[in-house]
């Protein structure tokens with residue numbers, strides 16, 4: 001074998017089956033992994049990176065981020081979100097289509113790719129949106145290269161009108177032919193509107209009132225309905241930002257009878273329970289809301305420890321402090337807005353769960369690297385850490401204990417309920433296709449370094465490793 005471009009030594013290489021035994025080095029040439037083996041068995045390299053016993057993970061894939069570009073660049077843009085991703089140890093982002101304009105046609109999708117090509121520091125993909133208006137765009141969006149589809153069943157930022165059940169069911173037959181997956185903002189809109197109106201009329205206006213106005217049954221019903229539609233169409237479905245154990249149970253039951261249904265949860269649903277609203281007010285306002293202790297604990301049990309959740313992503317949803325009303329976080333929740341940033345807290349949150357013994361290292365890798373890549377057709381190029389694939393790495397120091405000060409975040413907006421959280425572990429180096437994009441507290445990549453990842457077929461989620 002020829003000389004390598006770089007060699008990562010003294011790392012603890014983490015695979016889906018856990019850490020590799022012994023002294024394992026990873027060699028990189030031309031942006032791909034050229035060899036994995038004992039240092040003595042590998043050729044020499046131009047550059048040797050000593051990881052000093054830290055974890056070497058496959059690059060983290062976040063399959064749920066709102067980049068806000070085009071249209072809402074005052075909240076975030078492709079440069080600021082990917083700078084934050086690099087600093088957070090995230091090597092690939094899949095962008096949500098509730099931009100302005102929404103990503104509902106091939107031309108608009110191509111526009112997103114152009115912006116990201118120009119502005120992104122890490123690798124990327126994007127979903128196309130399906131609404132009441134554009135069900136004719138299913139195949140054209142697939143042909144234009146989309147990672148999959150997003151349907152906003154419950155009203156949320158962007159006010160996108162969902163397809164009705166007939167339109168959705170029919171579109172799902174066509175999606176089934178594309179090899180792609182459709183994911184949902186799975187909340188029943190009628191239930192949301194009813195309780196929002198009732199809550200407002202009763203004069204209840206705290207952050208917890210907003211949370212309670214979106215009850216678990218709204219999520220459970222949408223999961224149930226779309227899982228049933230999947231069963232009848234063969235269309236692969238995904239539940240974005242699953243928040244409750246009750247809903248995770250419906251996913252697990254669907255998988256058990258062979259339905260191609262997958263689900264993601266977010267670190268905030270695993271970390272917090274609804275007590276967060278008394279502590280953080282509208283800083284923690286998000287849709288779906290953070291749930292009761294019982295639902296959160298059941299999400300761990302049925303979702304993470306069981307089959308109800310396949311992957312973890314952030315729903316990184318930046319809004320300015322003014323938009324969230326953070327001059328008084330306990331002010332009127334109906335004047336606030338839902339969502340907060342996440343790409344710089346997901347690795348520390350997951351590392352902390354591992355440190356607490358709630359998650360094994362192998363399970364972390366499956367949730368955060370392998371399965372998001374598989375579900376959205378990016379595997380094995382992304383998420384695998386195998387010879388011949390992209391040399392994307394997330395290096396984690398598992399021992400460092402630290403407290404988040406949101407002023408240190410790299411996003412344009414920095415509202416997060418994790419402000420002040422105590423973590424154990426953080427990303428110390430991020431590598432994308434062999435280039436170190438973040439190290440020693442510095443973002444080293446430039447806008448334009450990020451590349452679009454080609455999309456292959458999704459997998460059968462009922463038999464996902």
Ligand code: NCD
Pocket residue numbers: 066098156157185285286287288315317318338339340
């Ligand atoms: C998201 C946003 O702000 O774009 N907000 C949120 O509360 N999750 C929209 C969404 O994912 O529903």
Ligand code: ZN
Pocket residue numbers: 156184185186240241287288
């Ligand atoms: Zn959503």
